Amino acid sequence: xxxxxxxxxKKQEWDVTPNEYLAETLRKNGCFSVKISCNxxxxxxxxVLLNGKPTVSCEVLTVRADGCEIMxxxxxxxxxxxxxxxxxxxxxxxxxxxxxxxxxxxxxxKREMKNPTYEKVREYLNGxxxxxxxxxxxxxxxxxxxxxT
Amino acid sequence: xxxxxxxxxxxxxxxxxLLVKSKGNRLLGGGTFLKRTHLRVANAIxxxxxxxxxxxxxxxxxxxxxxxxxxxxxxxxxxxxxxxxVLKDPLSHLIGVQLRNxxxxxxxxxxxxxxxxxxxxxxxxxxxxxxxxxxxISLISYMEEEKPEKDILTEIFIPEEGRKGxxxxxxISYNDYSVFGLGxxxxxxxxxxxxxxxxxxxxxASAVMKxxxxxxxxxxxxxxxxxxxxxxxxYGSNYRGSAEYRKELCRVFARRAIEELADEN
Numbered sequence: 001x002x003x004x005x006x007x008x009x010k011k012q013e014w015d016v017t018p019n020e021y022l023a024e025t026l027r028k029n030g031c032f033s034v035k036i037s038c039n040x041x042x043x044x045x046x047x048v049l050l051n052g053k054p055t056v057s058c059e060v061l062t063v064r065a066d067g068c069e070i071m072x073x074x075x076x077x078x079x080x081x082x083x084x085x086x087x088x089x090x091x092x093x094x095x096x097x098x099x100x101x102x103x104x105x106x107x108x109x110k111r112e113m114k115n116p117t118y119e120k121v122r123e124y125l126n127g128x129x130x131x132x133x134x135x136x137x138x139x140x141x142x143x144x145x146x147x148x149t
Numbered sequence: 150x151x152x153x154x155x156x157x158x159x160x161x162x163x164x165x166x167l168l169v170k171s172k173g174n175r176l177l178g179g180g181t182f183l184k185r186t187h188l189r190v191a192n193a194i195x196x197x198x199x200x201x202x203x204x205x206x207x208x209x210x211x212x213x214x215x216x217x218x219x220x221x222x223x224x225x226x227x228x229x230x231x232x233x234x235v236l237k238d239p240l241s242h243l244i245g246v247q248l249r250n251x252x253x254x255x256x257x258x259x260x261x262x263x264x265x266x267x268x269x270x271x272x273x274x275x276x277x278x279x280x281x282x283x284x285x286i287s288l289i290s291y292m293e294e295e296k297p298e299k300d301i302l303t304e305i306f307i308p309e310e311g312r313k314g315x316x317x318x319x320x321i322s323y324n325d326y327s328v329f330g331l332g333x334x335x336x337x338x339x340x341x342x343x344x345x346x347x348x349x350x351x352x353x354a355s356a357v358m359k360x361x362x363x364x365x366x367x368x369x370x371x372x373x374x375x376x377x378x379x380x381x382x383x384y385g386s387n388y389r390g391s392a393e394y395r396k397e398l399c400r401v402f403a404r405r406a407i408e409e410l411a412d413e414n
Contacts, residue, residue, distance in 0.1 A: 001155065018152040018153070018154060018155040018193065019151060019152050039184075040184065041181050041244065041247075041248050041251075042244060042245075042248075044245050044247055047247050050250075053220075053250045054246060054247045054250060055247050055250055055251055056245075056247045056248055056251070059180060059181045059183075059184070059248065059251060060180065060251065061152075061155070061177075061180055061183070061193075063155045063195075064177075064180065064195060064197070105246070105247065108246075123241065124246055126245055126323060126324050127244060127245010127246050127247050127248060127324065128245065
């Protein structure tokens with residue numbers, strides 16, 4: 001099936017099968033920031049923005065993305081660098097495997113919530129699992145990023 | 150799930166005609182459960198273009214389109230105002246924000262998932278389901294049906310009747326499915342008691358509901374009624390918890406809920 005998407009601001013046409021998932025398709029199309037980990041929707045590593053909403057791409061059939069705007073870390077430009085700086089400053093980075101999903105989720109949170117409390121930040125980010133950092137520095141990094149203009 | 154063909158009908162009429170045409174045709178909800186089934190589907194029907202993504206607060210209550218995401222419900226002021234934490238709590242614990250952006254309320258309710266504590270929460274809110282072909286049916290009756298006919302769930306309606314409720318559940322971790330969940334609600338002298346994850350699909354404690362119908366229930370009755378509620382379900386064991394543990398959770402949740410909702414004397 002042929003579908004049309006806007007990936008990181010660029011229009012593309014993809015030829016996909018009905019059983020293909022978005023995470024695989026994105027990697028096939030050069031978005032290697034999208035990592036597949038649990039492949040079950042639980043870990044958040046493959047998070048991308050689908051029409052502006054954070055979504056686990058391993059659980060989205062690619063055909064359903066027809067006509068949608070998709071954003072990955074590759075399309076975030078300076079914002080991704082800002083988040084990376086915050087993570088580095090507070091020691092919120094470990095092996096880095098889950099980082100792209102976390103960066104996308106944090107980017108979405110900043111656009112969705114105004115002045116969230118510590119608890120709200122924790123709640124929002126709990127769909128992104130990390131086995132290195134123990135979460136505390138990640139929340140600190142998120143709060144740092146929320147303060148940035 | 151192995152999908153042979155993907156179809157996106159423009160309206161419900163087309164979607165229903167296709168659904169009933171063959172046994173192998175199935176509806177897609179949010180699509181987050183596809184990998185957990187081994188079905189072979191001839192036509193996977195996507196209802197995204199059928200106008201079912203809406204949330205309307207009207208005089209009679211909340212009208213929720215079946216394709217509304219759980220995240221939209223969780224963050225809605227209208228839902229919070231009418232349902233309090235009864236619906237918000239089970240919604241906000243389901244995995245992460247990303248998955249809740251994808252899961253649709255219709256796709257969660259229609260298959261009657263046994264792990265859900267959103268379903269018992271909707272049951273105690275006396276929710277009604279609107280199907281394309283068969284019309285309106287209460288969620289409680291739908292859950293009791295042996296094998297519901299193939300149809301399209303179009304809307305979930307939560308009536309505004311001043312029902313007060315309490316939904317409680319036990320989880321091993323914050324954003325996991327619950328081990329067991331129990332909801333109790335009250336509107337004047339009409340009580341609804343529903344539980345889920347026995348494991349198994351959600352059920353009401355019908356005998357206790359009949360016993361309390363029209364009768365004044367006071368806080369003193371909490372001990373006696375909670376025992377009866379705990380006895381009215383059949384529990385099972387799995388890796389999340391034993392049948393005995395679930396029964397004890399049920400008794401404790403029921404007592405707490407009745408103590409909170411019942412009259413003083």
